Amino acid sequence: MYDVIIIGAGPAGIAAAIQLKRAGTNIILLERKKVGGLLNNASLIENYPGFPAGIFGADLVRLFQKQLEVHNIKPQFLEVKSIDNRASTFFIKTNHKTFCSKTIIIASGSIPKKLNGEVNLSKRKLFYDLDQLSDVEGKTINIIGSGDIAFDYAINVANAARQVNLFIKNKTKCIPILYKRALKKQNIKIYKFGKFDSIPSDHTLVAIGREKKLPFISKSWQDLLANDSDALEKLGIFLAGDIKLQNFRHTAIAVGDGLNTAIKVGRFLSCQSK
Numbered sequence: 001m002y003d004v005i006i007i008g009a010g011p012a013g014i015a016a017a018i019q020l021k022r023a024g025t026n027i028i029l030l031e032r033k034k035v036g037g038l039l040n041n042a043s044l045i046e047n048y049p050g051f052p053a054g055i056f057g058a059d060l061v062r063l064f065q066k067q068l069e070v071h072n073i074k075p076q077f078l079e080v081k082s083i084d085n086r087a088s089t090f091f092i093k094t095n096h097k098t099f100c101s102k103t104i105i106i107a108s109g110s111i112p113k114k115l116n117g118e119v120n121l122s123k124r125k126l127f128y129d130l131d132q133l134s135d136v137e138g139k140t141i142n143i144i145g146s147g148d149i150a151f152d153y154a155i156n157v158a159n160a161a162r163q164v165n166l167f168i169k170n171k172t173k174c175i176p177i178l179y180k181r182a183l184k185k186q187n188i189k190i191y192k193f194g195k196f197d198s199i200p201s202d203h204t205l206v207a208i209g210r211e212k213k214l215p216f217i218s219k220s221w222q223d224l225l226a227n228d229s230d231a232l233e234k235l236g237i238f239l240a241g242d243i244k245l246q247n248f249r250h251t252a253i254a255v256g257d258g259l260n261t262a263i264k265v266g267r268f269l270s271c272q273s274k
């Protein structure tokens, strides 16, 4: 029986794990893909304090990984499939085995919004996360999206691709610094979304926004959380990071929220044991 099961080893889950481990709490950190979460897709992070020149997402992940090792936290690479509770025990079913805990921190982040029939994709290979796209060297990559993530992907991919075509729906929504950087890259061209079907590519990357989904909890819990992200805290289920902070998706916020949540969980556990 664990005190806390943390779902997701992105910035929020990592921060929560380190804080709880330091406090001597019996935890397990479950991750379905890679340590670092969305940071694996990010290029230069310039708004995370402590790195005056910015830090590449992959380098920050390496530092987070190192810090997990220092605290002897070994993430288990398993995907959570369902959560159940009986009396005051949670049963967390993964693709491999089931774990029991007194509390849960869900730090599972966001998922990409999908295109639905807006463009003719019959002959296109479609990707929604940059880390799924391994072979961009010398290729033509079409990117659909107009926000920070689409521009970040374009700037990143343009370092290796032959040509990057960025398709914007209405107007650009990214921060000006990313827009200026994209304009400076000779191999990035910006088009209106309507042009997409007429411009061929080797691959298409879609970045049209992200949403929160909790497929591994019951419909009744999902409904409660839709109105109030703290609604299940009385039971011992806590949300942290992007999954909770839908419109404030940044690394420093996710880390701070992970830490905040860890402290709340610590207090919850000490009240339970009295």
Ligand SMILES: Cc1cc2nc3c(=O)[nH]c(=O)nc-3n(C[C@H](O)[C@H](O)[C@H](O)COP(=O)(O)OP(=O)(O)OC[C@H]3O[C@@H](n4cnc5c(N)ncnc54)[C@H](O)[C@@H]3O)c2cc1C
Pocket: 007, 008, 009, 010, 011, 012, 013, 030, 031, 032, 033, 034, 035, 036, 037, 038, 039, 041, 042, 043, 044, 045, 046, 047, 048, 078, 079, 080, 081, 107, 108, 109, 110, 148, 149, 152, 153, 216, 240, 241, 242, 243, 249, 250, 251, 252, 254
């Ligand atoms: C291209 C790009 C550029 C960015 N640039 C910046 C930037 O410049 N500055 C900045 O501050 N932020 C940036 N961000 C945002 C930042 O990466 C996120 O805000 C941050 O990673 C959120 O952390 P999180 O831990 O809440 O979620 P995530 O990083 O999404 O981590 C969630 C983790 O949970 C795991 N998970 C999900 N479901 C399950 C399951 N069922 N079982 C087990 N594990 C599961 C996922 O695999 C993932 O590893 C960028 C993001 C992207 C995509």
